[in-house]
Amino acid sequence: MSKAKNGPANGAVKPAETLAEGGAEAAQTGQEPAPDYLDQLLRLKAEFENFRKRVDREKPEFFKLGKVEVLAKLLPLYDLMQRAHHEVQSAHNDTPLAKGMEGIFKEFEKLFKEEGVVVMEPAGKPFDALRHEVFGTVDRDDCEEGCVVDVLQNGFLLQDRVLRTAKVRIARKPKKEDGPGVAGPEVKI
Numbered sequence: 551m552s553k554a555k556n557g558p559a560n561g562a563v564k565p566a567e568t569l570a571e572g573g574a575e576a577a578q579t580g581q582e583p584a585p586d587y588l589d590q591l592l593r594l595k596a597e598f599e600n601f602r603k604r605v606d607r608e609k610p611e612f613f614k615l616g617k618v619e620v621l622a623k624l625l626p627l628y629d630l631m632q633r634a635h636h637e638v639q640s641a642h643n644d645t646p647l648a649k650g651m652e653g654i655f656k657e658f659e660k661l662f663k664e665e666g667v668v669v670m671e672p673a674g675k676p677f678d679a680l681r682h683e684v685f686g687t688v689d690r691d692d693c694e695e696g697c698v699v700d701v702l703q704n705g706f707l708l709q710d711r712v713l714r715t716a717k718v719r720i721a722r723k724p725k726k727e728d729g730p731g732v733a734g735p736e737v738k739i
Contacts, residue, residue, distance in 0.1 A: 618708060621667055625706060625714055628662070631655045632704075662706075670705035670716045672698040681705060683715045689724040697721045 635655040638648040698718045705716025
């Protein structure tokens, strides 16, 4: 028993082109081709091509999403390193430990810069609900109502998209007290 040279091995599947040619040969020899199988095969081939194209389009988005998640998880560590950095600078500490912490903080800043992470600087700017989270108000006459006056926790942007909102306090105009003997508006219940 000999195998045909061009025939598939036991259990192997013929490529779509070979099956299509087989259908054409069957039509020439008077045999009826299996249109259902050929149609299913062509549809399956088209579906697979569409799937491959969709995966190629979505792959960068998946990588970007993973990058966003990792960077967001690094933000609390960055906050701690930033506090330590400020403490070391204010204490003028030149110990090897302080220098090591300074080096780690600089590497964090370098990594964030390379990845496009930017620290928001909302102080003195109008409140923006998409970028800021209000954690209180402060009575102030010297700035506009709704202006950010204190930053409690830094916010971060990743290529102009909010990675973490800034936790802020905003200004409000102080309430004016009525003078003695001056009645306020009458309230009816």
